[in-house]
Amino acid sequence: MKAVVKLGGALFKRDPDVDALRTTGKILSGFVGEGNQLVAVAGGGQNARVYIDAARKLGADESTCDLLGISVTRASAELLRLALGSVAVPKIPTMLSELTHYVSSGKVVVLGGLQPGQSTNAVAALAAEITHSDFLVNATDVEGVYTADPKKNPKAKMLRSVSVDKLLSWAMAGDVYAGKYELLDPVALKIMQRARIPTRFVSLDDPSNITSALRGRDIGTLVSYS
Numbered sequence: 001m002k003a004v005v006k007l008g009g010a011l012f013k014r015d016p017d018v019d020a021l022r023t024t025g026k027i028l029s030g031f032v033g034e035g036n037q038l039v040a041v042a043g044g045g046q047n048a049r050v051y052i053d054a055a056r057k058l059g060a061d062e063s064t065c066d067l068l069g070i071s072v073t074r075a076s077a078e079l080l081r082l083a084l085g086s087v088a089v090p091k092i093p094t095m096l097s098e099l100t101h102y103v104s105s106g107k108v109v110v111l112g113g114l115q116p117g118q119s120t121n122a123v124a125a126l127a128a129e130i131t132h133s134d135f136l137v138n139a140t141d142v143e144g145v146y147t148a149d150p151k152k153n154p155k156a157k158m159l160r161s162v163s164v165d166k167l168l169s170w171a172m173a174g175d176v177y178a179g180k181y182e183l184l185d186p187v188a189l190k191i192m193q194r195a196r197i198p199t200r201f202v203s204l205d206d207p208s209n210i211t212s213a214l215r216g217r218d219i220g221t222l223v224s225y226s
């Protein structure tokens, strides 16, 4: 199986949780040890937001803030690469065109950000498209996709499945600022839509959710395409 896993900011706190990184690394290594192909994409988390906020206060434009965010996502990617150990390619590619070359090594390729104007969710979608992946798992700090932000609205309900069109309508209504891309940014959704990438959102709280989703378990939220 060919898979892409996006690991959200929850794994890359300001004070990184080394045990959680180690456990995630072990679980992903086990998946690759079974003969599967994997690209793992790291988000920037709280650190990206803090750095972007500081840069904005210092007068940086949004592209510069995005570039700073990309640097932070690459630092997250380094941590993830270290947690994966020898099963990971020792370099974090900085261009999508390098990905197919590194994937052919049979090792896990770890990516951070690539270019301004998007989040690492777009990186994950592009990686899934270019590697012809069978599945994309997007692991975040909530159980799946909700009708509203579950951290702000206690009445928010988790959806077992959601159409890409619905996600796009939500994304288009949201802001597109560095460090503030909503659940999924428009670039990520457009790529998912054109490549019809089978995608499931799961919670990072238990990293075994990732492999459960890859093995076809009906957890979290599945994205549907019309």
Ligand code: UTP
Residues within 6 Å of the ligand: 008, 009, 010, 042, 043, 044, 045, 046, 048, 052, 065, 066, 067, 068, 069, 070, 073, 112, 113, 114, 115, 116, 117, 118, 119, 120, 121, 122, 123, 177, 178, 179, 180, 181, 182
């Ligand atoms: P994240 O992917 O972590 O963004 O990248 P996010 O969606 O805002 O955060 P999470 O998933 O909730 O943790 C951090 C920031 O880096 C820049 C953006 O500014 C993004 O908000 N970035 C990242 C890019 O500009 N391009 C990329 O390819 C990736």
